[in-house]
Amino acid sequence: MAEHKLELRENVGATDEFKVTPWEVSGAIDYDKLTRQFGTSRITPELKERLHKDYGSGLHHMLRRDFFFSHRDLDLVLKDHEQGKGFFLYTGRKPSKGMHIGHLVPMVLTKWLQERFKCNLYIEITDDEGFLHKKYEWEDVQAAAKDNVLDIIALGFDPERTFIFRNTEYVRNVYPLLLKAARKVTGSTVKAVFGFDDSTNVGLSMYPVYQTIPTFFEKKRCLIPCAIDQDPYWRIQRDIAEGLGYYKTAAIHSKFMPPLQGVTGKMSSSAGQETAILLTDDEKTVKNKINKYAFSGGRPSVEEHRKLGGDPDIDVPYQWLSIMFEPDDAKLKQVHDDYRSGKMLSGEMKALLIEKINAFLRDFREGKKGAAKDVDTFMYKGKLAKEMWARTYE
Numbered sequence: 001m002a003e004h005k006l007e008l009r010e011n012v013g014a015t016d017e018f019k020v021t022p023w024e025v026s027g028a029i030d031y032d033k034l035t036r037q038f039g040t041s042r043i044t045p046e047l048k049e050r051l052h053k054d055y056g057s058g059l060h061h062m063l064r065r066d067f068f069f070s071h072r073d074l075d076l077v078l079k080d081h082e083q084g085k086g087f088f089l090y091t092g093r094k095p096s097k098g099m100h101i102g103h104l105v106p107m108v109l110t111k112w113l114q115e116r117f118k119c120n121l122y123i124e125i126t127d128d129e130g131f132l133h134k135k136y137e138w139e140d141v142q143a144a145a146k147d148n149v150l151d152i153i154a155l156g157f158d159p160e161r162t163f164i165f166r167n168t169e170y171v172r173n174v175y176p177l178l179l180k181a182a183r184k185v186t187g188s189t190v191k192a193v194f195g196f197d198d199s200t201n202v203g204l205s206m207y208p209v210y211q212t213i214p215t216f217f218e219k220k221r222c223l224i225p226c227a228i229d230q231d232p233y234w235r236i237q238r239d240i241a242e243g244l245g246y247y248k249t250a251a252i253h254s255k256f257m258p259p260l261q262g263v264t265g266k267m268s269s270s271a272g273q274e275t276a277i278l279l280t281d282d283e284k285t286v287k288n289k290i291n292k293y294a295f296s297g298g299r300p301s302v303e304e305h306r307k308l309g310g311d312p313d314i315d316v317p318y319q320w321l322s323i324m325f326e327p328d329d330a331k332l333k334q335v336h337d338d339y340r341s342g343k344m345l346s347g348e349m350k351a352l353l354i355e356k357i358n359a360f361l362r363d364f365r366e367g368k369k370g371a372a373k374d375v376d377t378f379m380y381k382g383k384l385a386k387e388m389w390a391r392t393y394e
């Protein structure tokens with residue numbers, strides 16, 4: 001029993017200024033404080049160097065710009081890679097009706113990592129979690145899962161090295177292992193880590209154990225790209241993994257893409273349609289949302305702006321360009337400097353972001369058109385998918 005206490009901390013991610021849990025992210029997040037509280041490590045320049053060494057297209061901009069900023073055991077993953085032992089990737093998605101561009105952050109980096117390291121990738125679709133949260137009825141959660149799978153396929157993962165699975169379907173292949181893992185996690189642990197109380201349904205209390213299971217899919221180290229809100233699950237995994245004969249999982253954590261209304265908290269589908277850009281938004285909707293809602297670091301009048309300049313640090317359109325939509329460092333710096341000096345106006349910053357997002361979504365919609373025909377490959381018939389359906393975990 002003592003092993004369960006190794007890495008767990010109560011009330012993690014909660015301070016007077018901000019809160020970061022798998023269910024809630026709010027306030028002005030101090031990411032340094034958060035890494036200390038969670039007990040994770042910052043990604044160092046040395047690790048970044050090792051991540052793209054010998055790789056033609058350089059380091060991904062989300063790593064270059066420290067948007068992925070924290071990790072657990074990334075050094076060991078790279079060591080395993082360098083020694084030829086390899087590793088595998090795992091990420092996931094809780095089905096909901098509207099996937100937004102923030103949800104793509106871990107997916108986009110995962111894709112880069114898969115291309116870079118040519119490794120297997122497991123994508124967990126948590127239809128159980130979605131249902132137990134009581135937000136959706138069974139049919140709705142299944143419909144959302146189906147559509148989210150198409151969204152994910154549209155991003156272009158390697159079909160032979162990627163297995164996408166719904167928890168309620170794949171459970172038959174993992175139930176014995178799930179029970180062995182569940183026996184090692186107490187009610188008081190999930191209460192402390194996730195803030196569950198006596199009114200939480202028992203399904204939800206069990207759910208966190210299932211989220212650890214894909215880290216056991218191979219007898220290699222697992223690397224999980226995700227935003228830092230998911231880290232509490234990995235702390236549980238790291239307390240039980242070795243007792244089950246597996247590696248403690250590694251993880252690589254991003255910050256949060258902020259909502260349109262300002263640089264605090266996170267973009268979230270439950271916070272309302274006007275806070276996020278959804279993957280289903282058409283060009284006009286993107287334009288209207290950004291022009292109407294995006295918090296600007298510009299000055300109240302053009303004269304003042306020209307004289308004093310804008311503040312890119314609090315300007316949501318600039319932040320989104322920096323996080324995701326302007327990969328070219330020189331171009332981003334130009335935008336930054338022009339905005340600071342007052343040469344570039346808020347309207348121009350917004351127009352640039354609108355153009356970039358709409359170009360991205362046009363490509364995405366094209367990808368999604370062809371996705372339905374690939375569902376079978378990713379979920380059942382591709383090389384990795386076939387292997388996974390033939391395998392059971394005891």
Ligand code: TYM
Binds near residue numbers: 095129211227
């Ligand atoms: P979900 O579906 O809420 O979110 C999917 C992934 O998106 C990240 N995320 C964000 N990243 C940056 N900015 C944002 N505004 C933002 N909002 C969400 C989340 O951190 C997550 O990585 N329980 C999980 C599903 C899951 C999973 C996993 C996630 C199952 N296994 C393994 C990551 C890795 C969930 O509810 O994610």
